[in-house]
Amino acid sequence: MSAGLHADGVDFTPWPEAFAQRYRDAGYWRGEALGQILQHSAARDPLRVALVCGERRWTYAMLDEEVGRLASGLRQRGIAQGDRVVLQLPNIGEFVLLCFALFRLGALPVFALPAHRRSEIAYFCSFTNAKAYVIADVHGGFDYRTLARDVLADDGVKSAAPDLRVIVVGDAAEFIAFDEVRDNDEAPTPLAPPAASALAFLQLSGGSTGRPKLIPRTHDDYFYSVRASAEICGLSENSVYLCALPVAHNFPMSSPGILGVFHAGGTVVLAPNPSPDTVFPLIEREGVTLTSLVPPLAMIWMEAAAAQTAAKRYDLSTLELLQVGGSRLSDEAAQRVRPLLGCTLQQVFGMAEGLVNYTRFDDPEQLVVSTQGRPISQDDEVRVVDDDDNDVAPGELGHLLTRGPYTIRGYYRADVHNARAFTRDGFYRTGDLVRQLPSGHLIVDGRAKDQINRGGDKVAAEEVENHLLAHPAVLDAAVVAMPDAYLGERSCAFIVPRGDAPRAMEISRFMRERGLAQYKVPDRIEFVASFPKTGVGKIDKRALRERFVAQPTTIPV
Numbered sequence: 001m002s003a004g005l006h007a008d009g010v011d012f013t014p015w016p017e018a019f020a021q022r023y024r025d026a027g028y029w030r031g032e033a034l035g036q037i038l039q040h041s042a043a044r045d046p047l048r049v050a051l052v053c054g055e056r057r058w059t060y061a062m063l064d065e066e067v068g069r070l071a072s073g074l075r076q077r078g079i080a081q082g083d084r085v086v087l088q089l090p091n092i093g094e095f096v097l098l099c100f101a102l103f104r105l106g107a108l109p110v111f112a113l114p115a116h117r118r119s120e121i122a123y124f125c126s127f128t129n130a131k132a133y134v135i136a137d138v139h140g141g142f143d144y145r146t147l148a149r150d151v152l153a154d155d156g157v158k159s160a161a162p163d164l165r166v167i168v169v170g171d172a173a174e175f176i177a178f179d180e181v182r183d184n185d186e187a188p189t190p191l192a193p194p195a196a197s198a199l200a201f202l203q204l205s206g207g208s209t210g211r212p213k214l215i216p217r218t219h220d221d222y223f224y225s226v227r228a229s230a231e232i233c234g235l236s237e238n239s240v241y242l243c244a245l246p247v248a249h250n251f252p253m254s255s256p257g258i259l260g261v262f263h264a265g266g267t268v269v270l271a272p273n274p275s276p277d278t279v280f281p282l283i284e285r286e287g288v289t290l291t292s293l294v295p296p297l298a299m300i301w302m303e304a305a306a307a308q309t310a311a312k313r314y315d316l317s318t319l320e321l322l323q324v325g326g327s328r329l330s331d332e333a334a335q336r337v338r339p340l341l342g343c344t345l346q347q348v349f350g351m352a353e354g355l356v357n358y359t360r361f362d363d364p365e366q367l368v369v370s371t372q373g374r375p376i377s378q379d380d381e382v383r384v385v386d387d388d389d390n391d392v393a394p395g396e397l398g399h400l401l402t403r404g405p406y407t408i409r410g411y412y413r414a415d416v417h418n419a420r421a422f423t424r425d426g427f428y429r430t431g432d433l434v435r436q437l438p439s440g441h442l443i444v445d446g447r448a449k450d451q452i453n454r455g456g457d458k459v460a461a462e463e464v465e466n467h468l469l470a471h472p473a474v475l476d477a478a479v480v481a482m483p484d485a486y487l488g489e490r491s492c493a494f495i496v497p498r499g500d501a502p503r504a505m506e507i508s509r510f511m512r513e514r515g516l517a518q519y520k521v522p523d524r525i526e527f528v529a530s531f532p533k534t535g536v537g538k539i540d541k542r543a544l545r546e547r548f549v550a551q552p553t554t555i556p557v
Contacts, residue, residue, distance in 0.1 A: 012199060012216035013410025013418065016426070020197075023405040026379060028228075029220035033193040034200050034259070035103035037226070038064055041265045045237060050262065052269045052286060053093035060265070063096070070101035071191055072183035074132075077165070077176075081106035081194060084128040084202065088112040088121065090139045091247045091270040094169045094178060096258065098134060102201075103219075106194030107131075109201040110214070111248040114139060115457075118150045118515025119467070123211050125151060126160035127413070128202065134178070137170030145173050150515070196220040202412055203250055203352040211463060213421075214412035215352050222254065225356060225406040228376045229256035230264050232358050233290070233321070233346070239266030240318070242282060242291040244274035245456075250352040251325055252292050276304035280314040287318040292348070294326035294456035296486050299333055302340040319343045325350065325372075326456030327488045328444050334369040347372050349444055353428055354407025355380060357442055367441055374440040380404040383427060384436050399448055400434045401427040450541070452479070455487035457519045464511075464520055468493060471510050473502040478531060478539045479522060493522035494531065494544050501527040 015023070023029045038060070041050070046061035058066065079085065085102055087109045089095040102109045110124050125133055133151065135144035148166045151157055157164060166175040194200075196219040205213040233256050241261040245252040247270065253259055258268045269286045271279050274297050282288065293301065305316065322337055325348030337345040349372035350356035357373035375382060384398035385391055392398040403409075403426045410418040421429050431451065435443045452459040461479040468477035475498040481489040495507070504525040511521045532543040 011413045013408070014197075015409055019405075019426075023220075023224075023379070026405070028224045028377065028379070028405040029196065030223070031196045031220070032223055033103065033106075033196050033219040034223055034226075035067075035100055035193055037223070037259060037263045038067060038100050041262055045265050048237060048265060049267050051093055051096055052267065053091075054272075056093055058093065063100075066097055066182070067100040067104060068190070069182040069184070069188050070097055071104040072185070072188035073181040074101055074105060074107070075191070076183060077181060078163075079105060079107050079131055082199075083107045083131040084110050085132045085134060086110045086112055086121065086124050086128070086130045087134050087248065088114060088116060088144065089134060089136055089169065089248070090114050091243055091272055092136065092169065093270065094136075095247055096268070096270075099201075104191050104193070106198060108199055111201065111203050111253075113204075113246055113248055113517070115246075115517045115519055117512075117517050118147060118154070120212070120515075120517060121147065122151050122154040122157050122515070124214075125164055126154070126156035127211075128161075128214070130161045130164055132165050132167055134167045135169070137168050137172070144168075145171075145175065148175065194219065196223070205352060205411065205458075212460070213414055213417060215408055216410075216412045217408070221354075221406040221408075225354075225376065226254050226256060226259045226263055229254065229356065229358070230260035232256075232360065232376065233260065233323075234361065235260055235264035235266060235290075237265035238289070239264055240269060240287055240289045241266060242269045242271055242279060242286070242288040244271045244279050244291055244293065244297070245326075249456075251323075251348065251350065251456075255292070255323070255325070255348055255350055255356050255358075257292070276301055280304070280316065283319055284315045289318055290321035290323065291319070292323035292325065295324055295329045295333065295488060296455045298322065298324050298329065298337070299486075302333070302336055305340045316342060321346055323348050327453045328372070331370050345369075349373055349442060351430060353430070355382075355402045355404065355428075355430070356406075359441070363441075367437075367439065370443065371437065371441040372444050374442065375402075375404070377404055377406075380407070381427070382436065382440075382442075384434055389423070394438055395435055397433055397435050397445055400430045400432040400442070402430060403427045447481075452481040452489050452491045454489055454491065454519055454523075459491055459520050461491075464491065464493065464516075464522065467511055467514050467516055468495065468507070468522075470514065471502070471507060473498050473500075474507075476531065478541060478544060480541050480544050482524065482545065490523035491520075492524040492526065492544075494526050494528050494547075496530060497527055 042060040042064035047059050050060045050063045051058040168175045169178040199216050200219045203215040205215050243252050261268050322343050323346045347359045356376050359368045359373040381403050383401040431448050433446045433448050450461045464479045465477045468474050476496040478494045482492045484490045532540040
């Protein structure tokens with residue numbers, strides 16, 4: 001499968017025309033751009049509150065006007081259709097403003113996470129030839145302006161993105177202040193929406209190899225996923241969604257997430273962090289009706305709800321729906337959601353590459369508790385296959401393959417990887433091991449790809465191993481997942497030292513100094529004399545996982 005060149009000049013693999021026409025004929029693709037989500041809701045109910053961030057509130061009319069001024073200001077600063085802009089913002093209102101402004105321009109947000117550091121950000125900027133990089137000044141005690149200086153000094157960025165400009169929300173120092181970007185003309189020039197078949201943005205794949213792969217999503221395919229998700233989840237103008245997870249993740253953005261709520265005309269409340277001490281008062285104050293969490297956070301919320309006392313009790317009675325996804329929620333934990341939080345549980349299993357599954361409100365309780373839902377669309381094609389791509393019998397464990405109206409046909413500028421990640425007839429190899437019930441519901445039983453799912457954050461073993469091998473005292477390294485009751489999985493690095501073994505803390509510090517996101521730094525490090533090998537001479541990672549009964553050297557998280 002070769003990457004196609006879209007009319008906007010961005011490499012990605014388009015859907016074959018026969019499939020595209022089928023999706024248009026079925027009404028999945030309606031020729032609408034994502035920026036029109038906000039415009040439609042603003043026209044329908046301009047005075048309704050659209051967005052809450054701390055003490056700041058935007059009605060739909062206010063949000064639409066601010067987005068228009070920001071889009072015009074970005075265009076005046078040289079950001080044009082097809083340009084890439086790396087966004088690394090926490091859960092603040094400016095994230096929403098920038099997303100919709102870039103959608104309106106036809107420029108492509110590249111969604112980085114606040115946890116990313118120099119290694120990831122420099123790669124995103126250089127690989128996409130980014131025109132701009134947008135950050136907050138300081139968040140969580142970390143100064144992103146220092147990170148921006150390091151990124152600008154990177155040789156790869158200097159070469160591939162020589163005109164990269166940095167926009168800062170807050171104190172901009174020597175960079176461009178976000179507040180100076182908006183167009184203050186009395187009537188900013190209106191912008192025609194981009195083609196719905198064009199790329200809308202680039203998301204990050206958790207991946208299992210080296211650097212994260214970039215996921216190209218079009219306006220047409222993503223808008224369908226948002227619209228269908230909003231319908232399945234019963235959203236309306238009365239929905240109040242608490243965004244507690246990092247907003248740049250696919251789950252809180254579109255499943256149905258903030259975009260689904262804006263499409264329905266409801267209200268989005270941004271939480272600065274997901275701690276019960278932060279979110280429980282917000283649920284009470286704003287009358288939150290739904291939210292989405294990963295399993296470790298869901299368990300923390302349930303424990304906190306159970307521990308509330310009469311002297312300190314928040315009213316959570318407006319909360320109707322808790323979505324849980326990102327990794328497998330145990331059946332036992334699932335059964336405690338309604339008794340402890342008083343709301344309906346909806347399990348969600350999806351991927352930024354496309355396929356999204358939901359349990360439905362009319363599903364029997366057993367399916368809600370024990371499965372991860374069934375696909376959005378009747379045109380989501382799902383295959384469960386063995387190692388040779390032969391379909392397994394219903395209910396048997398196998399590799400999940402999928403294609404459909406909102407599942408990509410290839411990663412961005414990744415022809416070689418695409419040949420492995422997709423079948424010749426366009427099915428995406430998700431890397432998940434699943435069983436499919438006769439009802440269509442999926443039960444996720446793990447990963448076949450060499451990846452650690454650390455509480456919903458995906459860690460590619462190969463990427464971490466490459467950083468470890470750069471240490472002069474490391475001869476060889478292998479990173480594997482280890483079970484964890486809280487996060488589901490943590491990472492363990494087995495290291496063959498070159499001579500005397502260094503201290504584990506030295507390795508941990510080295511990884512951080514290389515600009516690696518903290519969640520990718522190994523949670524445990526064990527030094528070994530050699531690695532067990534498979535029959536063909538490869539490192540036997542299964543055998544390494546069985547060594548966790550040994551006493552490890554532990555790295556504080």
